[in-house]
Amino acid sequence: MLSSTLDSLLIGLLLSVQTNADPRYNVLDGANFPDPSIVKVHGKSYAFATNDGAGHNIPVTSNPRFRKASGWSEITDAFPTKGVPAFEEGGWAVEGTTWAPDVNHLTDYDGSFAMYYSPALQSNDAIHCIGLARSKKVEGPYNDSSTAPLICPQEAGGAIDASGYLDDDNKRYILYKIDGPAANNGGYCNSPDNPPSLNTSLMLQRVKHDAATTIGGPVVLYNNRGIEDSYNVEAPTIVKSKDGIYFLFFSFGCYSDNSYATSYVTSTHGIAGPYGKRKNLLRTGDFGLFAPGGADIDEKSGNVVFQSSKTSGTIDDGRVLNTGKIILKGRSASLK
Numbered sequence: 001m002l003s004s005t006l007d008s009l010l011i012g013l014l015l016s017v018q019t020n021a022d023p024r025y026n027v028l029d030g031a032n033f034p035d036p037s038i039v040k041v042h043g044k045s046y047a048f049a050t051n052d053g054a055g056h057n058i059p060v061t062s063n064p065r066f067r068k069a070s071g072w073s074e075i076t077d078a079f080p081t082k083g084v085p086a087f088e089e090g091g092w093a094v095e096g097t098t099w100a101p102d103v104n105h106l107t108d109y110d111g112s113f114a115m116y117y118s119p120a121l122q123s124n125d126a127i128h129c130i131g132l133a134r135s136k137k138v139e140g141p142y143n144d145s146s147t148a149p150l151i152c153p154q155e156a157g158g159a160i161d162a163s164g165y166l167d168d169d170n171k172r173y174i175l176y177k178i179d180g181p182a183a184n185n186g187g188y189c190n191s192p193d194n195p196p197s198l199n200t201s202l203m204l205q206r207v208k209h210d211a212a213t214t215i216g217g218p219v220v221l222y223n224n225r226g227i228e229d230s231y232n233v234e235a236p237t238i239v240k241s242k243d244g245i246y247f248l249f250f251s252f253g254c255y256s257d258n259s260y261a262t263s264y265v266t267s268t269h270g271i272a273g274p275y276g277k278r279k280n281l282l283r284t285g286d287f288g289l290f291a292p293g294g295a296d297i298d299e300k301s302g303n304v305v306f307q308s309s310k311t312s313g314t315i316d317d318g319r320v321l322n323t324g325k326i327i328l329k330g331r332s333a334s335l336k
Contacts, residue, residue: 023287023324023335024069025308031075032318033059035100035235036305037163037296039113040066041138045298047305047321048078048101048115057081058101058117060139066303066323078103078140079115079133086119086131086144093119093149099128100235102296103138104164104211108172114211115142116162116174121149127158127182130174132212150212151176156199157183163237163296164211167271174205175221175236188231189254196231200224202250204272219272221248222265230254233263238271239299241328246271249281249333251293256315258284260291262306266331281333282306289322291315302326304335 035050045066049059058079063072081087081095097120104114115133120126129152133142151159157179165173180197181187188196202222206215224233229252236250246267253259261283265275282292290313295306302325310317327334 023304023322024067025287025289025322026310026320027069027072027323028061028075028321030310030318030320031059033061033075033321034307034315034319035161035294036307036321037100037102038298038303038305039103039105039138040298040301040303041105045303046103046138047072048103049321050100051096051098057096057098058115058140058142061321062139066301067325069323076139078135079117079142084133084143084145086133086146091147092122092129093131093144094122094125095119097125097128100161100294102163104166105138106209106211108166108170109209109211112136113138113142114164116150116164116176118158118160118162121152121154121158124154127152127154128160128179129154129158130160130162130176151205153178155183156180157197159203161235163235165238165271168240172207172209172211173238173271174207174211175238176203176205177201177234177236178203181232188227189256196226198224198226198231200232200234202233202236202248221273222250222275224252230259235294235296237296239297239326239328240271243328243330244268245328245331246273246275247328247333248273248275249295249297251295253291253293255291255293257313258291258309260284260293260309262293262295264333268331276331279332281335284312291319292322294319297326302328 056077060078099118129149133144162176180199184197205218289308307319
């Protein structure tokens, strides 16, 4: 208890003396905002998050001046589940279990907005799979009238952490994680004594401009490196540099403790790789943060959102939203 209190005092001190520095920490004044994603529309940045336990199925906030720590709007719900067929009887998704949304502006299709999200299955609530909800407005409300998920390798543990990407050749993709630990009682992070699930593969699936219709089959981009990653990688997102290099960012470790961190690999051979030498972007201790991960990046501006735990070694006190800017130089990335 004393250690936890000292940790909290330490991070509070660090944040108070860095209020004029980049990146910006805890921009929502302590609100629980896990697994954040970002989309910029008409000059305003919108951030979305996993179900926050405060009545928001998909929390959303916005800021017309992203680089300022202040100015974020009141959190509202972008995806209320009442009246949504996917969450009703005869649907497939469980209310209150929605993870890791990612909103995409379909400028290559009809100008609408498509949200990938990962709720638990009504048929097996230990497994989460990826659905697709749509809205004419970026802030919602979103709706999903489907009777089945979009991507659901159920026997492998399901699929989570979907992220949409439109390449400069006008090809559209979905990235996601195979959630192998869900098929193995949570895997290593839930119980290190369990035989770990090795399959947390980060996948790439090409889709048509409707963001849903698949073209061909998925490709494996990357998997975990065993014990040094706590048998887990997740939260993939891709950015292409001005030099034509693809950066695949992802988190590794256990999101519930200080092993959680952010890495990246690069490819000069196209979006499907192969991806080369791995480098770290953020780890516990950097900028005084605990378990920094779940990063999502707006490619055009380099603006990035990511989470960190409020308290060292646990998510019991929630995860907060942090913002910054990604700088790409050659095959290296840095945060400021």
